[in-house]
Each structure stands twice: as C-alpha cells, then as structure tokens.
Amino acid sequence: MNDEPQPPNSGKDGPPAATETQSEPQETSGPARIERRSFLGRAVVGGVGVTALGALAERLFATPAPAGASPTKAGSSAPTASSSGQADHQWAMVIDLRYCNGCKLCTAACQAAHYLRPEQTWIDVFTMRTAENKTYSMPRPCMMCEDPPCVPVCPVSANVRTSDGLTLVDQSRCIGTRICMNACPYEARYFNWSDSRSVPRQPFPQEPEWPVPQQKGTVGKCIFCAAMLPSGQVPECVADCPMGVLYLGDIVRDVAVNGLGNTVTLSTFLKENDAVRFKESYGTSPRVWYILGHGQDLESDTSAS
Amino acid sequence: MDDGMERTAIDGRHLRSAAMRPIMETPRWWWPAVLALGAVVVAGVVAWAVQLGDGLGVAGYNDNAFWAVYEADLVAFIGVSYGGAVVSAILRLTNAQWRAPLTRIAEATALVTLPIGMLFIIPHLGSPQKIWELIWPPYWNLSSPILWDFFAVSTYLLATIVFFYLPLIPDLATCRAYLDDPNNARTGDSLGLGSIAGLRARMRNARLRTARTLYRIGAGRWTATNTQRRLLHGSIGLVAIMVIPMAVSVHSVLSFAFASSSRAGYLETILPVYFVVAALYSGVALVVLTVAAARKLYHLEPYIHRRHFVRLGFVLVAFGAAYLYLTFTEYLIDGYSGAQGNAAWVRQIIVGRYWVPFWIYFVAAGLIPLLIVAVKRLRTMNGVVVASGLVVVAMWIKRLVIVVPPASEPLVRSPLTSSGFLSGDWGTYHFTWVPIAITLAATAAIPLLLLVVFRFVPILPVAEIEEMSEQHGSTNGNGALDALEVTTPNARLDERQPVGAGDEIGRS
Numbered sequence: 001m002n003d004e005p006q007p008p009n010s011g012k013d014g015p016p017a018a019t020e021t022q023s024e025p026q027e028t029s030g031p032a033r034i035e036r037r038s039f040l041g042r043a044v045v046g047g048v049g050v051t052a053l054g055a056l057a058e059r060l061f062a063t064p065a066p067a068g069a070s071p072t073k074a075g076s077s078a079p080t081a082s083s084s085g086q087a088d089h090q091w092a093m094v095i096d097l098r099y100c101n102g103c104k105l106c107t108a109a110c111q112a113a114h115y116l117r118p119e120q121t122w123i124d125v126f127t128m129r130t131a132e133n134k135t136y137s138m139p140r141p142c143m144m145c146e147d148p149p150c151v152p153v154c155p156v157s158a159n160v161r162t163s164d165g166l167t168l169v170d171q172s173r174c175i176g177t178r179i180c181m182n183a184c185p186y187e188a189r190y191f192n193w194s195d196s197r198s199v200p201r202q203p204f205p206q207e208p209e210w211p212v213p214q215q216k217g218t219v220g221k222c223i224f225c226a227a228m229l230p231s232g233q234v235p236e237c238v239a240d241c242p243m244g245v246l247y248l249g250d251i252v253r254d255v256a257v258n259g260l261g262n263t264v265t266l267s268t269f270l271k272e273n274d275a276v277r278f279k280e281s282y283g284t285s286p287r288v289w290y291i292l293g294h295g296q297d298l299e300s301d302t303s304a305s
Numbered sequence: 306m307d308d309g310m311e312r313t314a315i316d317g318r319h320l321r322s323a324a325m326r327p328i329m330e331t332p333r334w335w336w337p338a339v340l341a342l343g344a345v346v347v348a349g350v351v352a353w354a355v356q357l358g359d360g361l362g363v364a365g366y367n368d369n370a371f372w373a374v375y376e377a378d379l380v381a382f383i384g385v386s387y388g389g390a391v392v393s394a395i396l397r398l399t400n401a402q403w404r405a406p407l408t409r410i411a412e413a414t415a416l417v418t419l420p421i422g423m424l425f426i427i428p429h430l431g432s433p434q435k436i437w438e439l440i441w442p443p444y445w446n447l448s449s450p451i452l453w454d455f456f457a458v459s460t461y462l463l464a465t466i467v468f469f470y471l472p473l474i475p476d477l478a479t480c481r482a483y484l485d486d487p488n489n490a491r492t493g494d495s496l497g498l499g500s501i502a503g504l505r506a507r508m509r510n511a512r513l514r515t516a517r518t519l520y521r522i523g524a525g526r527w528t529a530t531n532t533q534r535r536l537l538h539g540s541i542g543l544v545a546i547m548v549i550p551m552a553v554s555v556h557s558v559l560s561f562a563f564a565s566s567s568r569a570g571y572l573e574t575i576l577p578v579y580f581v582v583a584a585l586y587s588g589v590a591l592v593v594l595t596v597a598a599a600r601k602l603y604h605l606e607p608y609i610h611r612r613h614f615v616r617l618g619f620v621l622v623a624f625g626a627a628y629l630y631l632t633f634t635e636y637l638i639d640g641y642s643g644a645q646g647n648a649a650w651v652r653q654i655i656v657g658r659y660w661v662p663f664w665i666y667f668v669a670a671g672l673i674p675l676l677i678v679a680v681k682r683l684r685t686m687n688g689v690v691v692a693s694g695l696v697v698v699a700m701w702i703k704r705l706v707i708v709v710p711p712a713s714e715p716l717v718r719s720p721l722t723s724s725g726f727l728s729g730d731w732g733t734y735h736f737t738w739v740p741i742a743i744t745l746a747a748t749a750a751i752p753l754l755l756l757v758v759f760r761f762v763p764i765l766p767v768a769e770i771e772e773m774s775e776q777h778g779s780t781n782g783n784g785a786l787d788a789l790e791v792t793t794p795n796a797r798l799d800e801r802q803p804v805g806a807g808d809e810i811g812r813s
Contacts, residue, residue: 001619094636102776105340119367119368119369124717126717140717149566149567152446152448152449153450153565154448154449154450154451155438155439155445155446155449155450155451155452155455156435156438156439156444156445156446157445157446158443173346173435173444174430174431174432175430175432175434175435175436175438176361176430176432176433177429177430177431177433177451178371178372178431179449179450179451179562179565181368181369181371182372182562182563182565182566182571182712183565183567184404185567185568185716186716186717187368187369187716187717188366189716190368190370190438191361191366191368192360192431192432193360193361193362193366193367193368194359194360194362195359195360215432216360216431216432217360217361217430217431217432217433218431218432219431266468282567
C-alpha cells in the first residue's frame with residue numbers, strides 16, 4: 001500500500017473531493033500510510049513466502065470486521081471507505097471547529113440519552129491550545145476509524161465493526177480487560193467503573209447499537225447513536241448542537257447534515273474547507289473530519305503523548 | 306541409591322531427617338504463622354468481594370488511569386516466579402554443584418508464585434464472571450495480545466509444575482520409604498475426645514496418611530533403577546532447557562499487552578527485554594528471601610551457607626546491573642527524542658510527578674544491591690538478604706512506574722508539560738485500601754502456600770544432594786558431602802569467619 005500513489009481516501013468511494021484537501025497532512029505523515037496490519041501481513045508473507053503463513057497472518061492481524069467496511073486487509077489495493085454496493089450507509093462526522101463555542105451541550109445531550117455518569121463523556125469537548133497559545137474548543141466523539149486499533153486487541157472479540165462503518169462494543173461479551181482503552185489514541189473509550197445510573201424503559205433492547213443501560217465492568221463508547229440512524233434520526237449530539245458544529249455524514253450518499261438543518265455535499269464540504277483528521281499519522285483513518293478555522297494544527301498540538 | 310546411602314550413612318540420615326523434619330513435626334510457630342497469613346489472605350478476598358459488588362472504581366481506577374496496581378501486580382508476581390524456575394534451570398544446566406540444597410526451594414517458589422500472579426487477572430478484569438470466555442475457543446480473538454498472554458502463561462504454568470515434579474520423584478519415593486518405616490512413622494496415641502493433645506495427634510495422623518497417599522501416587526513405580534535414573538536425568542535436562550525460552554517468551558508476551566498501543570512509555574521495543582530482566586532480577590531476590598527464611602525456620606544451616614547467599618548475590622547484581630542499564634538506555638533515548646511525547650513522559654518519571662517512586666527504585670534496587678555485593682564488608686548473608694528485600698519491594702514499585710504513567714497521562718488533553726511537579730501524585734490514579742489489601746493478600750499467600758507445600762514435600766532435594774555426593778565418589782563418608790559444602794566443619798568455619806573476611810570469589 002505504500003507504493004499506492006493515491007492517498008487513502010481517494011477514489012470513488014471515500015469522500016472523493018477530500019483527495020486534494022487531504023494531501024497536505026498525508027505528505028507530512030508519509031510512513032503512516034502503510035497501515036500497520038497490512039504492513040505486518042506483508043512482512044510475514046513476503047519474508048517467508050509461505051501461503052500458509054500468509055493465511056495465518058491474515059487470521060492474526062485482520063480486523064474482524066465485515067468485508068465491506070474493512071479496507072485494510074493485507075493485499076487489498078484500494079484502502080477506501082467501502083464499495084457502495086455492500087452497505088447502504090457509511091457513517092461519518094464532520095466537526096466544524098470554526099463555530100464551536102465550547103458550550104458542551106453535545107456532551108450533555110449524549111449523557112442524557114445514554115444515561116451516562118458525568119465523567120463518561122462519550123463526546124467530550126476539549127480545550128486545546130494553539131501554537132500561539134490561544135485556546136479553542138474541540139469536540140471529540142469516537143473517530144469510527146476505518147482501521148480501528150481497539151478492535152483487534154480484544155481477547156474475546158467484544159469489539160465489532162459494522163457494515164455501516166461503526167465500531168461498537170458488545171457489552172454482553174466484554175470482560176473488561178481495558179486493552180482497547182490502551183489501544184485507542186483518542187481516549188474515546190470509557191469504562192463502567194461502577195453501576196449504571198438508573199434507566200427507565202428504553203425503546204431499544206440493550207445491544208451494541210443501543211448499550212443502555214451501561215453494564216458495570218465493561219467498556220462503553222460513542223456509538224453515533226447507532227440505533228437511531230436507520231430511522232433517519234441524527235445522533236443526539238448533532239441534533240442538540242446549537243451552533244451547527246456537528247454534522248452527521250454518509251460517505252455512500254455523499255451528504256452531511258447538522259442540527260440546524262443545513263445539508264451539504266460531504267465531499268465538496270470537506271474539500272472546500274480543507275478538512276483534516278485527528279492524529280492522521282497514527283494510521284487509523286478516522287471517519288471524523290475537522291474543519292479548522294483558527295490556525296490550529298491538530299497533529300502537532302495534540303498528538304504529544 | 307542404596308549404595309550411596311551406605312557410603313554416606315551418617316550424613317545421609319542427617320540429611321533425611323533434616324528434609325523430613327518439616328513434614329514430621331509441627332513447629333511451635335507453624336499454626337500461628339499459617340493463621341496470621343491466612344487472615345491476610347481472607348482480608349484480600351473480602352476486599353475483592355467489595356470490588357466485585359461496587360465495581361473497579363473502588364480500587365482507585367478511572368478512565369484516565371485504566372491500568373494500575375493489578376496490572377503491576379500481575380507483572381510483578383508472574384515475574385518473581387521466573388526467578389525460581391530459571392535460577393534452578395540455569396544452575397542445573399551449568400551443573401553448578403552448589404545449587405543442590407537450593408533447587409527445591411527455588412522451584413517451589415516458582416510453583417506457588419505463578420498461580421498467585423495468574424490470579425491477578427481476576428481483580429484486573431471488569432467482569433470476572435465472564436472469564437470463561439478466555440477459555441472458550443469460539444470466543445477467542447487470536448490477534449489479541451491478552452490471549453497470547455493467556456496461552457503463554459498457561460503453558461508456562463504447566464512447565465513449572467513439571468519442572469517441580471520431575472526432580473521430586475526420587476524424593477517422594479524416599480519419603481514413602483521413610484513413612485513406611487515403622488520407626489519413623491509412629492502414630493500418636495489417641496487421647497480422649499476433646500483433648501487438645503488428642504486432636505493434635507488425630508490431625509497429625511490424618512496429615513501423614515494424606516502424605517503417604519500423595520507419596521504413593523507421586524512416586525509411582527520409582528525404584529531408582531539405572532534406566533529410571535537415566536530417563537529422569539534426561540527429562541529434567543530437557544525440561545530445564547525448555548523452561549528458559551518458555552519463561553523468556555512469557556514475559557515478552559506479557560509486555561506485548563502494554564506495547565500494543567500508541568502511548569508514550571508503552572510503545573517501546575525495549576519493553577520485552579525489560580520485562581524479562583526485571584522478572585529475573587526480582588525472582589532471584591525472592592529466591593534469596595525464601596532460602597533465608599527456610600534456612601532459619603527449618604534449621605538448614607548445615608546445608609545452606611553464607612557462600613550460597615553470596616553466589617546468589619552475584620547472580621542478583623548481574624541482573625540488577627542489566628536492569629539498570631536497560632532503564633538508563635530507555636530513559637536516555639526517549640528523553641533525548643524531543644520536547645513532547647516520549648521525552649515528556651521521561652521527564653514526568655525522573656523529575657515530574659512520578660519522581661518519588663522512580664528514585665526509590667533507583668536507590669533501593671539500582672544502587673544499594675550493587676554496593677552491598679561490591680563492598681566486601683557488606684557481602685554477608687544478611688547483606689544479600691537485605692539487598693533482596695529491597696529489590697523485591699522496589700521492583701514492585703518500578704512496575705508501577707512502568708504501568709501507571711503511560712495509562713494515566715492524557716492523550717487528548719493538553720500535552721504533557723514540564724509543569725507537573727506534583728511529587729508522589731500518581732497522575733490520575735489514587736490508591737485505595739482495596740488494591741492494597743489484595744496485593745498484601747497475594748504477598749501473604751506466597752509464604753502461606755510454601756508452608757503448606759513444605760508440609761508434604763521434602764524441603765531439601767535428598768536424591769539430588771546424594772547424587773552430587775556420589776559423583777564426587779569419595780571413599781570416606783564425609784568427603785562426598787564435603788564437596789557440596791554441607792558438612793558441619795565448613796559451616797562452622799563460615800560462621801566463625803569475621804564479617805567480610807571470606808574469600809568466596811576464589812572458592813566459587
């Protein structure tokens with residue numbers, strides 16, 4: 001994949017127009033384009049040259065995700081979002097930092113909807129600092145990575161990546177090793193250190209798409225309100241953002257919408273506003289794009305540790 | 306074997322009675338010690354029950370300190386088991402004769418500490434009621450380092466059990482013969498019901514009956530024929546060879562669980578080596594402590610001398626120096642790398658909020674053990690024991706320094722800065738009584754289990770010591786054991802020597 005001339009999100013499936021806008025961060029983070037798993041897979045296959053070992057490597061290092069949403073298996077030449085024929089949606093998010101005022105209503109809406117404790121900030125709003133020492137607010141949901149580091153490390157396969165491109169936790173299976181919290185470079189995972197808040201009857205059963213109430217001793221995280229998406233509802237945080245900062249996007253339909261009802265063409269919107277992704281150099285290929293507006297540099301400001 | 310017994314008749318009998326004494330007699334301190342240690346263990350179980358009810362939050366964990374004490378405990382306790390196994394294996398493979406009186410104690414230490422270390426996965430897990438998913442293959446995700454850990458440690462446990470059992474077979478046969486001898490296995494008179502002496506006698510009889518059954522099963526058809534001895538010898542050699550790479554792989558794999566991350570301080574290629582050497586270092590230290598305690602409690606002074614401790618001390622500081630070197634290498638290279646990320650993490654450890662535990666390690670497990678063994682005046686039995694005690698505790702603290710900072714430092718929040726001079730503050734982790742009680746319980750479980758093991762298993766490897774003396778093939782009865790330095794004249798000489806006057810380097 002390192003000899004692939006196009007950046008990871010080019011091509012017909014990813015947000016096509018993101019190609020040019022992505023090119024700058026891509027260049028600065030050249031080696032990261034070799035996705036870890038495909039690199040390992042190739043190293044084993046190439047070095048030993050035994051098909052059986054290749055199969056073993058595939059088994060060991062492949063993300064246990066549906067084929068349609070797993071672009072990074074060793075050998076696949078186009079690390080793009082998906083082929084649109086295989087899933088109706090590929091969910092994404094756009095966060096327009098130009099308008100975020102740090103009110104944290106997104107966090108509050110999320111916690112209310114999922115009955116989370118105050119410290120469980122599935123979408124958190126961080127106060128960040130620019131090189132000029134100015135502060136700005138940055139909401140951080142789950143990045144819904146195309147190559148999620150949290151998924152392969154789970155010993156009991158409690159992390160799943162759906163065909164819609166959502167990484168979810170099966171809390172009935174999670175045993176609470178917390179190694180996924182170790183793997184996530186975005187600190188987007190939250191453990192249930194004690195019992196959940198009391199929860200009224202829910203419209204959905206407790207399942208990965210709607211993990212309410214949270215199970216003590218398991219990991220929870222932002223789910224993009226997965227259970228609500230099929231009925232055409234946007235996630236709670238998107239709906240409740242008074243500034244229209246958060247957009248729910250669908251890469252397949254190439255559309256994004258925010259809580260104020262603004263609908264944009266996803267690819268054009270990303271291209272025209274030079275959208276970037278958080279910690280691009282980690283090779284996770286997030287499905288969350290940030291539109292910067294205050295001279296921020298997400299990579300150098302925040303990937304420090 | 307009979308032959309050897311005759312040639313070293315007097316010492317052989319002394320050896321046997323010394324080895325059997327912990328089995329036959331109940332020292333005055335035994336029950337109080339077992340009850341006290343048992344109480345500590347029970348307190349730990351209670352703490353765990355509280356944690357089970359309230360969640361891991363009561364152990365001081367939070368989302369920015371998701372791994373802390375239990376993970377350090379897991380690493381530290383599995384680590385110390387390494388020392389016993391590898392010390393015994395290396396000394397066997399290099400045919401170091403002086404090892405003979407120590408191997409059983411070392412192997413028993415490995416045997417009891419490994420399951421205790423493995424048990425830490427239970428308080429570590431958020432949902433231990435689902436632990437069966439780790440054992441149930443359909444749920445396995447083979448790309449997970451935790452599953453690799455699980456396989457590696459389980460295999461290693463099997464190897465440790467075999468490595469403990471094989472050299473034990475001839476001794477079990479000896480014990481069987483000893484108990485079958487009516488002169489030795491005299492059963493106490495049953496006094497009336499309700500009398501303490503009667504109760505004691507009944508308990509002793511029951512214990513010896515259990516022991517005899519164990520010996521019958523364990524010794525199998527061992528009659529010490531030449532074929533049997535050749536086979537056993539070969540098997541022990543093979544297992545000794547296998548234990549070393551197995552233990553190396555266990556601790557390497559253990560480190561993968563941490564290193565499979567993008568966090569500064571975990572994502573270190575040095576981590577596997579680091580873990581292996583740390584395990585050896587703390588493991589040898591624990592062997593020294595166990596040997597010292599066994600020597601005192603079971604009156605093994607004629608068999609275990611100052612020179613054993615001094616030699617173990619040399620092994621100890623060799624690993625200590627290697628660990629110091631690895632620490633230096635890691636922190637220098639990471640610290641040199643730049644202002645953020647790895648460098649900031651190193652800064653936090655050396656002068657930032659983790660400076661107290663780091664410098665405790667540096668002084669107590671880095672410098673002092675080296676000094677104690679380097680300076681001739683300090684190179685005494687007590688000196689080596691003090692050094693080992695410091696190493697065991699300080700290396701546990703060092704494990705915390707490895708585990709806690711990378712897990713408890715924020716990734717998205719403001720980058721690590723040099724402003725965090727909060728001495729003694731473990732980032733966002735805060736100790737509570739729960740993990741302390743559980744850690745103390747695990748610590749108390751080591752001597753407790755050893756006391757129980759040595760209730761049924763001879764503390765000295767009788768057959769091995771006798772075999773060593775046969776190899777020396779002396780004509781007089783005492784000369785054979787002389788070579789092993791187990792005769793009393795040597796011991797007296799050792800005790801008479803003024804502090805620091807020994808020439809053990811020349812003699813070893």
